[in-house]
Amino acid sequence: MSPAPDPTLFDKVVNLCKRRGFVFPSAEIYGGFRSTYDYGPVGVLLLRNVKEAWWRSMVQLRHDIVGLDAAILSPPAIWEASGHLQNFNDPLVDCRNCRERFRLDKLDDPNECPNCHAKGSFTEARHFNLMFKTYAGPVEGTGAEVYLRPETAQGMFVNFKNVLETSRKRPPFGIAQIGKSFRNEITPGNFVFRTREFEQMEMEYFVPPDEAEKWYGYWCHERLQWYVDLGIPDDQLRLRPHDEEELSHYSSATSDVEFLFPWGWDELEGIANRTDYDLRQHAQASGESLDYFDQALGERYVPYVIEPAAGATRTAMAFLMAAYDEEEVAREGQGQGESRTVLRFHPRIAPYKVAVLPLSKKSELQEPANEVLGLLQPHYMCDYDETQAIGRRYRRQDELGTPYCVTIDFDTLDDRAVTVRDRDSMAQDRVPIDALLDHLGPKLD
Ligand code: GAP
DSSP, rough: OOOOOOOHHHHHHHHHHHTSSEETTTTTTOOTTTEEEEEEHHHTHHHHHHHHHHIIIIITTSHHHHHHOOOOOEEEHHHHTTTTHOOOOOEEEBBBBTTEEGGGGGGTTTTTTTTTOOBBBBBEEEEEEEEOOOEEEOOOOOOOOEOOOOHHHHHHHHTTTHHHHOOOSSSEEEEEEEEEEOOOOOOOOOOTTTOSSEEEEEEEEEGGGGHHHHHHHHHHHHHHHHHHTOOOOOGGGEEEEEEESSSSSTEEOOOEEEETTTTEEEEEEEEEEETHHHHHHHHHHOOOOOEEOOOOOTEOOEEEEEOOOOOOHHHHHHHHHHHHEEEEEEOOTSOOOOEEEEEOOOOHHHHEEEEESSSSOOHHHHHHHHHHHHTTTTSOOOEEOOSSSSOOOOOOOOHOOOOEEEETTHHHHOOOOEEEETTTOEEEEEEGGHHHHHHHHHHHH
């Protein structure tokens, strides 16, 4: 059975994100800019690690997937062909009483306004296109419109031929991309869960049509396992197949990887069978043939596409929620108890892998501390902190999720050894500086 979601967790994580430099509200000195966020010194590391872990498993460790970084600004022709201009809409309703706007399909009760509780106060639903439109060049108007991409996927489809011709891949093969996408969401919210500017990690896997079902099952399994391997407990994850009426305009089957957020189960990633819809649409609209000739079989076909599409920013939030823990512990070095907050990140996801902490600011400790930092930095992202009592510095690193703290003390001057403190067990080992990399390597790599 799945654990019950903890509704208090949301505020705790949001507060910690601000306090420790993970995520700041955007343009805060101007009062903030609704639904946009900036990733601070620690958040940017977390987000990079999420993207790096995805890239590693999807591109680096495979021979059948290559990368791409396509443009964000794109001409209307792409979105005309993909169906987004026509279909990428949400149903929008206004409350006549309080004038708030809502997405009809996200309301608990479509007859009651969740803001003012008026009944029957909604206008007729209108289709609201989620794409951001802007103008390229100095003249605004027809002919100059461009769109900010609402998904990275189309960059992969319009480059299918380029990649096929240059990479020597043949189906089944994939194109992977990480990058920003933009959607003019009617109801952004839940912190970085739904924002108007966000990052996606998408992969389009091109397969022979008769193998599509097999690969759809394969990618559903692979993608769910990725989150488990990086430390999210499997009882906080599930795979949920879409009902027929929920499917996007391009999909014949979709399953969502869902995470148990504080407000309940919600989507982290969708795995879709996009059939040959996109390649056919672009082939027809552009006049370029986007099929594949299989020489071994002597057959020409338009590949089907299996697409695992994840949100990097949303996934970073799930890692934060899953890692958050509070516990009562004995104060380190003293008898009394205290509570500590700790982010139990998987080492691959943790923003800093090691914190280097000279016990005091005294100049004698600076040389060995710099030596240790110089030894570790080429291998690991390290934090360096010499302020405050050591117990408070450990607590700070716990809240950043740093797996190991390395303390340099006055004994180091005699024995050339340091104390390595484990985030989760708080156990401390004395390790010679010369053996430090060998000690940390198996735990972190
Ligand atoms: N190419 C398919 C596609 O874009 P999607 O389900 O609309 O599918 C994929 O988006 C993932 O992108 C979602 O599962 C989610 O993690 C992330 N995502 C979508 N909209 C988002 C938003 N407004 N804010 C943050 N992440 C979002």
